[in-house]
Amino acid sequence: MRCPVCGYENREGVVFCERCLASMDIFSQELPSFEEGVFCPFGHWNPPGAKFCSICGAPLEEAIEQIPSKYKLFHKGSDKTIPLPDKEEDILRFVIGRKSANSNPDIDLTDFPNSHTVSRLHAALVINKITGEITLEDLESTNGTYVNGRRLQPHKPKTLKNGDKVSFSKKLEFIFLIEDHGENS
Amino acid sequence: MIKVSYYFDNQTIPKNVTNEEQRFVLLRLQSEVEVPRTKLNLCFVLDKSGSMDGEPIENLKRAVKDVVDLMEEEDRVSVILFDSEARVLISNSPLDRKKEIKNRIEEIDALGGTCIDEGLEKGIEQIEVFKEKEYVNWLILLTDGKNEHGDDEKCLYLAKEARKRSISITALGLGKYWDPTLLEKIADLSSGRMFYLENPEDLRERFKKELQMLKNIAFKDLVLKVKLSPIARFSELNPGFVVTPQIQRVEPLWNGEEWEFEVGNMSRNSEKLVLLHMFLKAPPHPYINKVAEMTLQYKDLNGKTSNTESHTLIIEVTELYSPQINQEVREVIDRISVYLQQQIVESLLEENKPNEALTVLQTMEHTVMKLEDEELKGLIEENIEKIKEEGTISEDLRLKTKVQTKMVMEE
Numbered sequence: 001m002r003c004p005v006c007g008y009e010n011r012e013g014v015v016f017c018e019r020c021l022a023s024m025d026i027f028s029q030e031l032p033s034f035e036e037g038v039f040c041p042f043g044h045w046n047p048p049g050a051k052f053c054s055i056c057g058a059p060l061e062e063a064i065e066q067i068p069s070k071y072k073l074f075h076k077g078s079d080k081t082i083p084l085p086d087k088e089e090d091i092l093r094f095v096i097g098r099k100s101a102n103s104n105p106d107i108d109l110t111d112f113p114n115s116h117t118v119s120r121l122h123a124a125l126v127i128n129k130i131t132g133e134i135t136l137e138d139l140e141s142t143n144g145t146y147v148n149g150r151r152l153q154p155h156k157p158k159t160l161k162n163g164d165k166v167s168f169s170k171k172l173e174f175i176f177l178i179e180d181h182g183e184n185s
Numbered sequence: 186m187i188k189v190s191y192y193f194d195n196q197t198i199p200k201n202v203t204n205e206e207q208r209f210v211l212l213r214l215q216s217e218v219e220v221p222r223t224k225l226n227l228c229f230v231l232d233k234s235g236s237m238d239g240e241p242i243e244n245l246k247r248a249v250k251d252v253v254d255l256m257e258e259e260d261r262v263s264v265i266l267f268d269s270e271a272r273v274l275i276s277n278s279p280l281d282r283k284k285e286i287k288n289r290i291e292e293i294d295a296l297g298g299t300c301i302d303e304g305l306e307k308g309i310e311q312i313e314v315f316k317e318k319e320y321v322n323w324l325i326l327l328t329d330g331k332n333e334h335g336d337d338e339k340c341l342y343l344a345k346e347a348r349k350r351s352i353s354i355t356a357l358g359l360g361k362y363w364d365p366t367l368l369e370k371i372a373d374l375s376s377g378r379m380f381y382l383e384n385p386e387d388l389r390e391r392f393k394k395e396l397q398m399l400k401n402i403a404f405k406d407l408v409l410k411v412k413l414s415p416i417a418r419f420s421e422l423n424p425g426f427v428v429t430p431q432i433q434r435v436e437p438l439w440n441g442e443e444w445e446f447e448v449g450n451m452s453r454n455s456e457k458l459v460l461l462h463m464f465l466k467a468p469p470h471p472y473i474n475k476v477a478e479m480t481l482q483y484k485d486l487n488g489k490t491s492n493t494e495s496h497t498l499i500i501e502v503t504e505l506y507s508p509q510i511n512q513e514v515r516e517v518i519d520r521i522s523v524y525l526q527q528q529i530v531e532s533l534l535e536e537n538k539p540n541e542a543l544t545v546l547q548t549m550e551h552t553v554m555k556l557e558d559e560e561l562k563g564l565i566e567e568n569i570e571k572i573k574e575e576g577t578i579s580e581d582l583r584l585k586t587k588v589q590t591k592m593v594m595e596e
Contacts, residue, residue, distance in 0.1 A: 005548045006529045013204035015194075015508070018422045018462075020529055021522035022548060 049108070051082055059083070071127060071134075073166070073174040075112060082107055082174070084125065092127040095139070096168060109168060117143045117169035126157065134160045134176075143169030187404060187451065188215045189481050189493050194514040196499075198468060199506035205464040207420075208476075210498060211514045212409070214448075214457040220403045220486050225260040226277070226320040227252075227399065230301075230308040231293070232328040232359075233266045238295035241329060241359060244385040248392040250287045255396055256280045261320070263311035264290065267304030268297025269334040277314040300335035301328055301367075305343040305354075312352055318488030321402045321450070322352040325395060326371065327388075329359040337367050344374035348447060351406050351484075353377040355395055359385065361581040369591070373433040376449030381588040383581065401452040404483045409446040409459060411437070412478045416469070419444065420462040423525070428458035428517055430594045432524045435459075451483070460517050468502050476500050519552050520593060523561065527590040530568070531583065539576045543569060564589055 001010045001024060003017035010018055017024060050060055059081050071084035071092075084094055084107070096118075097105035103120035119141035126135050135157035138145035145152045146167035152158050160166070160176050167173040194209040229249055233242065249264065256262060257280065264275040275289055308324045316322070324347065332340060347354055354377040356368035365381075372379035382391055419425070419437060427433040427448050437444035448459055468474035476498040484490050526549050533542040546569050553561045564586050571578045578586075 005526060005545055011205065014207045015510070016207065016209075016518055016522070018207070018420055020525045021423070021518050022526065023519075023522075 051111070052080055070179045072177045072179065073107070074177050075172075075174050077113060080112075081177075084127070090128070090130050092129070094125045094127075095121055095123075096125060097122040097139075109172065112172055114169065114171035117171050119143070122168050123152075125160070134178075136160050136166060141168070143171075146170065146173075186216070186218055186491065187407075187481060187483055187493060188217065189213070189479075189496060190215075191479075191496060191498060192511050192514055193498075193500070194510045194518070195508065197501045197503045197506055198465060198474075200502055200504050202467045205466055208463055208465055208500070209514055209518060210461040210463070211511075211517055212459040212461070212479075214407070214451065214459065214481065216403055216451045216453060216455050216457075220453065221319075222257070223400050223402050223486060224317075224320045225256065225262075225399055226312055226315055226317070226322045227256070227260065228263040228265065228277075228308045228312050228324045230265045230267065230271075230304040230324055230326045232268075232299060232301075232304075232330065233293055233295050234268045234297050234299045234330055235295055236329055236360075236362070241385040241388075242293060242295040244388045245327065246290050246293055248388040249290050251389055252392050252396050253280065253283055253286055253290070255393070256283075261315050262286065263308070263314075265304050265307045265311065266293060267300055267307075269300050270297075271300065271303035271307045273307055273311060277311045298334040299328060299330040299332060301326070301332045302335040302337075302339040302343060305340060305347070305371075309343060309347055309350065309352060313350065316350075318484070319486055321399060321405055321486070322350070323377075323399055324352055324354045324375075325357065325392070326354055326368075327357045327359060328363055328368070330362055331364045332367060337364075340367060341370055341374060344371040347375045353450065355380070357382055357391060358584065359388070361584060365584055365587050369587075372431075373435075376427075376433070376447055378431055379588065379591070381584045383585070398452070401455075402450045402486075403453040404451040404485055406482075406484045407448045407451060407457075408482045409448050410440075410443045410480050410482060411446070411461070412443040413463075414475045414477060416466045416474065417463050417476045420464060423462050425462060426460045426521055428460055428521065428593055429456070431591050432521055432593060448481075458517060460514075460521065465500065468500065470502070472502060474500050474502060516556060519556055523549050523552050523556075524590045527586060531587070534572075534577055534583075539572045543572055546572070561589055 001012060003010060003022055005022035006017060006020040008017055008019035014024055052059055069083045069086045073082040094106040096107040097103055097120045098110050098115055098118045099105060099108040100120050105121060109115045109118045121139050122141040123139055123145040124137045136147060137157040138152040138154045140154045147158050148165050162178040164176045165173055166176050190213045192211045198206055231245060260280050261277055262280060263277040265271055266274050275286055312322050344354060354371055354375040356372040356379045358368050359382045368379050380391055382388060423434060424437055425435045425446055427435055435446045437446050451457055478495055478497050480495045481493040526545050530542045530545050546565055550565045553565060567582060568578055568586060
């Protein structure tokens with residue numbers, strides 16, 4: 001049994017690490033949320049749904065899902081990337097907005113600058129893996145959804161391609177990216 | 186007299202255990218009954234190296250003179266000065282001519298290098314000049330530098346020698362260029378204490394506090410004697426800790442019949458916690474099994490040696506085993522884990538592994554939040570921030586954190 005804190009290789013059955021007295025069940029019993037959380041590439045634990053490591057700032061996209069996602073939203077101002085995690089479904093739908101008591105969007109923009117101008121349920125990004133079509137739809141947001149500077153009509157999906165500028169209100173702009181993982185791996 | 190009570194983290198053990206079971210025993214030592222006034226045989230071992238020049242040396246002189254003023258006529262005092270070598274400034278004397286002593290202290294001039302071991306050696310010699318069993322023997326070591334002209338190994342040997350001769354050492358580090366590992370070992374091996382003094386102005390208050398603490402000592406040379414049953418053994422890595430007032434790792438010595446832990450001194454009407462860490466093999470009996478027998482030996486200030494009654498530590502084998510842990514023992518384990526993990530953080534930073542250090546600090550932060558230790562929480566968060574920003578921490582933050590994780594209570 002390896003201590004999760006100091007790495008000491010303990011004999012079986014210890015409750016506390018013999019070397020540093022860390023509780024060996026720290027990742028299960030004591031902190032149930034640790035099981036649900038994600039680890040960044042440097043091993044720091046973060047709560048579920050975190051996009052960037054709270055300790056070192058590393059993006060957590062790889063940790064969020066087993067399947068590496070090739071769809072991303074990149075925020076130029078902060079240099080942060082929001083992964084759009086892949087799942088074993090033919091059609092992926094991500095609601096983008098701001099988390100609150102009565103909204104739980106798939107992509108929460110609370111931590112980005114000017115997020116107060118983002119509606120709770122602002123827009124929906126849909127990836128159809130069969131047809132290969134990717135669309136963005138405005139969900140009657142107050143300050144509008146923009147693709148390459150053009151405001152979308154509510155509920156009229158617009159096709160997205162790699163490198164498009166997408167804005168949730170005029171004040172928060174991302175670049176939509178599709179990465180080709182085939183070449184890397 | 187001193188009373189001892191004990192608690193296991195879990196006093197039951199499941200039936201048919203295959204692995205060794207880890208168990209902790211928390212001992213609570215309580216001192217009672219008024220004893221005569223504490224008589225002191227106190228030696229100052231003071232760093233007068235060049236770096237002490239100015240504010241530090243002036244504050245130090247004032248601090249020592251304060252203590253001299255507060256000592257009683259029948260107490261004993263001696264003063265050793267060291268730079269790259271050591272000399273006796275005031276040989277072991279009673280306090281009947283305080284003015285003369287203070288005039289000698291005023292003469293101190295800061296100059297030269299740093300050799301702690303020569304200072305300690307001469308200090309121990311001076312205490313030995315007047316050795317009455319009714320006296321509490323104590324050495325206050327102050328330095329602002331590393332042991333550049335001395336030998337660290339010799340310091341540790343002398344700290345052990347001091348304990349054998351019933352002398353404890355308060356090791357005080359001033360400023361940020363001293364060696365906390367060396368001073369901590371000197372303090373721990375002699376059942377003393379260690380402190381960090383950030384500024385020269387802190388000297389006077391700390392010296393006064395040390396004297397107050399010393400004047401309160403009622404029992405000395407406490408030795409916990411433990412006879413283990415064949416099913417029990419101590420952890421090799423961390424066999425035991427004195428928990429209060431400062432966390433000190435203690436190593437048992439085999440006296441041919443039983444294990445002995447040196448656990449230091451006790452003040453009047455005070456409490457001291459000691460944690461033992463052991464492993465148990467499958468017990469042979471179906472119900473109650475003996476783990477150990479234990480007594481505490483101590484000396485009072487009439488020079489009398491006493492033993493507490495013998496306690497038998499037992500463990501109960503049960504089919505209805507639950508891994509529940511005694512909350513009080515749990516808190517002590519958690520508190521010590523923060524102390525041990527801080528040392529791991531230090532070595533990770535030395536190896537230039539800031540991200541690994543951050544992971545350990547996160548665990549420490551979580552633990553101190555649970556323990557509701559606001560001061561320590563603030564310090565750990567400062568560590569986390571600094572490492573995130575700069576990849577490492579400053580020397581004074583390291584010293585402060587080290588001493589604060591060691592400190593459980595101020596007496």
